[in-house]
Amino acid sequence: MSAAVTDVYAPGTLQEAVDRVLRVPDRHRTFTKDAAFAQETWAIGPALLEALLDHGLPHRGPAERRRFERTDLHNVSTWLNLPSPYFRALARKARALDAAARTGEPHRHELELRADCAEPGHAGECAFVPVPGAADHSEPGSLRETSAGAFAVRARLPSDSRVFDEDRSDLLSLVADWELYVLPDGVIEDEGFARETRLANCLIPTRLLLREAERRGIRARHGAGLLVAPPFGTLHHWVEFALDGAWVPADPVLLTAFSRWGMTDPAHWPYNRSVAGIVWHLLTWPPEVFFPVVRDRGLQAPLHVSVR
Known part of the structure; x- marks a missing residue:
């Protein structure tokens, strides 16, 4: 996890954000949104996205083609008060x-x-x-x-x-x-x-x-x-x-x-x-x-x- 991310978020905050979305069973996810969508729509930049992945954010595909559930990104962004x-x-x-x-x-x-x-x-x-x-x-x-x-x-x-x-x-x-x-x-x-x-x-x-x-x-x-x-x-x-x-x-x-x-x-x-x-x-x-x-x-x- 990058120093910039750890400077902003207290220990456990990112885990709380991920644990919250994990209350939703995986069968209800459709993995269609990419990292660009996470950043442009939900203000989740690359460093933060990697940190969230470290904490278990659901995704599919290899690093260069990762896909995410749109509601997971929405709810994580709101939980973290991202702009x-x-x-x-x-x-x-x-x-x-x-x-x-x-x-x-x-x-x-x-x-x-x-x-x-x-x-x-x-x-x-x-x-x-x-x-x-x-x-x-x-x-x-x-x-x-x-x-x-x-x-x-x-x-x-x-x-x-x-x-x-x-x-x-x-x-x-x-x-x-x-x-x-x-x-x-x-x-x-x-x-x-x-x-x-x-x-x-x-x-x-x-x-x-x-x-x-x-x-x-x-x-x-x-x-x-x-x-x-x-x-x-x-x-x-x-x-x-x-x-x-x-x-x-x-x-x-x-x-x-x-x-x-x-x-x-x-x-x-x-x-x-x-x-x-x-x-x-x-x-x-x-x-x-x-x-x-x-x-x-x-x-x-x-x-x-x-x-x-």
């Missing part, structure tokens, strides 16, 4: 959440939804249509198509940052110690895996909390839409509680992650505080992990969301 575009974007979202709460004013964002053809090579023209929630939950009249497949819209996100009462807090505590994790396809909806490893995406704990809320007589619903903060938005799932005539969003796994990554102060942002201010509700009870925001001739269209 990837993804990690920097998450930090912006955490800052936006805190800023919305401190000002007490709603956050307004200009978004561009840019969709690609859902089925390249099809006959006829594409027909792009945003989900109804894009108009229903935006500033009235702001949604407009600016070019084929591109839509501009203004989202108004409230600053409600209440700490939930004892009953709801007790419910949220069921998953508060789970770690936000990008799961490979084989376990992307596997609640048993998440319970055993405490690794979960945003969908699995949402479904668990909704089922338990129903059992406890707490009125809740499944919220889905976007995590919103410049420079872009990402698909997300969370739980919402009916309180005082409104639906108030909660996401204990996300808040725990922000705290672990040093993005928020856990004293100010405990797991049982609302995440209003960064979530834009577009759909309720979506059945899919990757739900549609824009459809093309009825099919889910690949989407990029820019935010300012």
Whole structure:
């Protein structure tokens, strides 16, 4: 291991990062990404990658042609707080959440939804249509198509940052110690895996909390839409509680992650505080992990969301 790597990371840190990804069984890995992808996308440079390999990072192939599982690289990079575009974007979202709460004013964002053809090579023209929630939950009249497949819209996100009462807090505590994790396809909806490893995406704990809320007589619903903060938005799932005539969003796994990554102060942002201010509700009870925001001739269209 190079001196530069040992100067940066405390003993055991890299082993913790690798041990974490090894909780995922190897049968769920597809080794398709190379060292260039690790560096360019996830800020894992050659020296660090070699150190991770020394600690058992899964891979296939000889040194000059090594291949890695994309989610392993993603999760190692995030665990080590490396300055990837993804990690920097998450930090912006955490800052936006805190800023919305401190000002007490709603956050307004200009978004561009840019969709690609859902089925390249099809006959006829594409027909792009945003989900109804894009108009229903935006500033009235702001949604407009600016070019084929591109839509501009203004989202108004409230600053409600209440700490939930004892009953709801007790419910949220069921998953508060789970770690936000990008799961490979084989376990992307596997609640048993998440319970055993405490690794979960945003969908699995949402479904668990909704089922338990129903059992406890707490009125809740499944919220889905976007995590919103410049420079872009990402698909997300969370739980919402009916309180005082409104639906108030909660996401204990996300808040725990922000705290672990040093993005928020856990004293100010405990797991049982609302995440209003960064979530834009577009759909309720979506059945899919990757739900549609824009459809093309009825099919889910690949989407990029820019935010300012």
